Amino acid sequence: MPITHRTLARASFLTLAAGALVAASTAASAANLGFLNNTPITYMKQRDLQALNDAAQIALNTKKDGESLDWDNKGTGNTVPINGTVTPQETFDSGGLKCRKVTLVAQAKGQTQTWMPVACKGSDGKWKLKKQ
Template identity: 60%
Template structure:
């Protein structure tokens, strides 16, 4: 069973298969990047960046790719993702590259470089994510 993220509702509920924490982070960035807020908050530099074209289904595709990459790829190995099949007319693709893995007991942390490309523009995020045991990856709050 997958839970849906509702912007502004705080942290989403997590199931054992996938977490939506990366989606939460991206959703917050997307809210800041919406065209109306760009003008109101002088965030015009975000206009026409990949995050402004992402819908909820696109963020879920990126989150799912990030979870898979973090679970299966070695440091420096990239996992390719795209929003194909999400219903968005704007093609968005990119990579997720885990790096700098550290372990402390049953807790594992990694830096994840997430890249998105849309309409010739590239955007990159580098959150630090951690998980305990076989749990989902969650963004480390700093």
């Protein structure tokens, strides 16, 4: 398979995998993904994700590597309290873009979930997850 096709196939797979993870929050039991039941992502709604994204933008712009920013979903309308931290871990250059590894933590109903993506700052000044 040519490199361009492999790259496209990989990008398509990652997009589908990310979509599947979000969809799994509503159909975890039916799809044999019961391990996701009662994890913070299953309680997160769009406004909760926006609150996490807003906190990540602030942390990535203002915090030094290793410094955390607390976040929560107060004011989102969700009856399930969700909170956590955003911690930039490592700043580096990738293809002329400023990038940072970041640890995102969410806690809800006694469960904790952690994600460790890489975000890069675009020309528009916004941080976006780097496709792996």
